[in-house]
Amino acid sequence: MTSIDTERFRDELLEERRRVEHALATLRDEHPGSLDEEVEEIAATSDNHLAETATATLGREIDYTLGDNAEQVLFGIDAALKRIDEGTYGTCTSCACEIPRERLEAAPWASLCIDCKRRAEG
């Protein structure tokens, strides 16, 4: 039997899922169209505001990074919720050892123990 309080982690995962989905939806709403179009638009409408163009570019890059990560996190959250249903939550999907509690607290969607994660990232 596992000592992990899966119901608590399920709540956290569901809440994180809502948060990430909201962030993704916000990204899509705020940034329709391509980056190039937006930068050209700003450059064309503000004569000497090069800094503004730089800021828009930087902001977009960060947003895209967040978007990519968010989709990975969503995928991981769904997989973790499935493991809770299957009763395998908190167990490393690679070596079947128990994932340390602290790791789950920091990343409830973690599917690998730290050793396996390091190996996977190799």
Ligand SMILES: [Zn+2]
């Ligand atoms: Zn492992």
